[in-house]
Amino acid sequence: MTDLTERRIVITGAAGGLGRDIARTCAAKGASLVLSDLDQDALNAVQAELAETGATVETLTADLGDPESIVAFGKAVGGPVHGLINNGAIATGIGGIGFEEIPIDSWDKVMTVNVRGTWLMIRALAPALRASGSGRIVNLASDTALWGAPNLMSYISSKGAIIAMTRGLARELGPDKVGVTAIAPGILTTPSTEYVPEARHTLYETGRAVPGPQGTGEVADVAAYLCTVPAITLTGQVMPVDHGFVFN
Numbered sequence: 001m002t003d004l005t006e007r008r009i010v011i012t013g014a015a016g017g018l019g020r021d022i023a024r025t026c027a028a029k030g031a032s033l034v035l036s037d038l039d040q041d042a043l044n045a046v047q048a049e050l051a052e053t054g055a056t057v058e059t060l061t062a063d064l065g066d067p068e069s070i071v072a073f074g075k076a077v078g079g080p081v082h083g084l085i086n087n088g089a090i091a092t093g094i095g096g097i098g099f100e101e102i103p104i105d106s107w108d109k110v111m112t113v114n115v116r117g118t119w120l121m122i123r124a125l126a127p128a129l130r131a132s133g134s135g136r137i138v139n140l141a142s143d144t145a146l147w148g149a150p151n152l153m154s155y156i157s158s159k160g161a162i163i164a165m166t167r168g169l170a171r172e173l174g175p176d177k178v179g180v181t182a183i184a185p186g187i188l189t190t191p192s193t194e195y196v197p198e199a200r201h202t203l204y205e206t207g208r209a210v211p212g213p214q215g216t217g218e219v220a221d222v223a224a225y226l227c228t229v230p231a232i233t234l235t236g237q238v239m240p241v242d243h244g245f246v247f248n
């Protein structure tokens with residue numbers, strides 16, 4: 001069902017966690033990849049792993065907090081680009097704090113990287129996505145923005161913005177046959193959630209329609225599918241991929 005052969009896909013935040021697993025899945029489905037993150041050495045390790053499977057993988061650092069870095073990245077990537085998976089974000093170490101206690105600079109950094117960075121990355125790659133004739137943008141949101149998770153205000157606000165951006169961009173880019181979707185996972189068993197209190201993990205594990213913990217596999221599968229040609233029909237949709245913790 002998911003065939004990504006002859007599709008060139010850019011994945012941000014691909015040095016570890018969910019982004020690396022999305023890269024593994026897309027490579028297994030035949031995509032050629034451009035992997036990005038802050039740390040070139042970590043990207044090189046992912047590239048080496050995937051190259052052993054025969055995948056074509058380019059790597060290039062870009063700082064989602066730095067507009068010039070993103071513009072330079074877009075130029076270096078060139079075109080065409082068939083998929084852009086906006087996975088890179090500040091996703092850890094910012095929760096467990098009430099909304100009145102968030103330092104201003106922490107709030108600004110989350111918004112700058114997660115929201116502005118995603119917008120600028122899409123802007124930088126829009127010509128290459130249009131040029132492919134079937135560009136797909138997949139934005140990583142979070143189901144925390146849908147159910148209103150407490151004590152995570154900067155993060156859920158940034159992911160709420162990603163959901164709104166997805167919907168508006170679907171209409172702006174639809175005439176160019178570029179599809180834009182968002183995935184809203186629940187809490188996953190990634191290193192980024194190890195700091196989250198046990199009570200929040202338990203809330204998810206007992207509250208899912210399919211109870212228990214969730215790994216990255218299904219999220220990566222859905223992200224890969226959303227980069228296919230037929231996935232254009234889903235443009236504008238926000239998909240919780242969380243074993244039924246929230247229904248959208």
Ligand SMILES: NC(=O)c1ccc[n+]([C@@H]2O[C@H](COP(=O)([O-])OP(=O)(O)OC[C@H]3O[C@@H](n4cnc5c(N)ncnc54)[C@H](O)[C@@H]3O)[C@@H](O)[C@H]2O)c1
Binds near residue numbers: 036088
């Ligand atoms: N893990 C979860 O439970 C979960 C749940 C819902 C949504 N998500 C989303 O999935 C995505 C991946 O999450 P993860 O759990 O793998 O987190 P993670 O922290 O392991 O990965 C995020 C990646 O983004 C990169 N990044 C951070 N700031 C950057 C910057 N300024 N420029 C470029 N790259 C930068 C990091 O280096 C890291 O590799 C995020 O968008 C996150 O919000 C994760």
